[in-house]
């Protein structure tokens with residue numbers, strides 16, 4: 001890297017070298033638009049297991065007993081294992097694990113925060129008013145969960161009373177998400193809400209400061225925006241959210 005902006009090919013090589021030498025997590029610098037588009041086009045793209053967010057490699061996480069935790073590497077097996085997960089305290093209060101909605105072959109992956117009451121009841125992420133708003137936002141850039149978007153959350157179980165996720169819960173649940181991203185291999189990730197954006201960018205900053213850029217998660221372009229539930233409470237963020245969706249569409253289209 002010769003300037004503040006990383007060259008995608010050099011980044012990919014650096015990540016391969018780090019992996020070969022067994023180094024741990026690495027958060028990438030923010031990419032500019034042309035670099036993100038280059039990544040989206042597959043030039044210099046690191047493989048899904050090469051770059052790691054701040055929470056570390058999912059294959060090196062520990063289970064409740066302190067041993068290694070390696071989520072299954074095949075999609076159906078991963079889903080089945082996650083549906084009976086008891087890795088954190090949230091297992092006790094949930095009705096069911098909320099794993100995903102949409103197609104695992106989707107080009108875009110939306111990563112939210114955690115299930116709410118409706119999601120806990122139905123087993124699907126982003127239902128209710130926030131879910132309808134998300135669908136409208138996605139439709140504004142010609143995307144839909146029916147055929148072009150895969151949707152999941154950082155946490156797969158509902159925190160009691162819809163409280164904020166706790167750091168140990170995020171740490172316990174992150175391996176599921178990291179493996180989901182590896183297996184779905186989206187062309188672009190959209191992180192919605194603060195917890196998802198901070199986890200996937202590896203930056204502990206307010207969402208308002210994070211949005212508007214294209215990041216890289218393990219070589220995959222990543223855009224962040226407000227959570228639809230927050231948007232319902234603050235309509236003033238609508239213009240920014242629409243702008244973020246346009247950014248996502250531009251990366252996806254490679255233009």
Ligand code: SF4
Nearest residue numbers: 085087088156157173
């Ligand atoms: S929130 Fe995640 S780690 Fe915790 S029990 Fe549910 S699936 Fe397991």
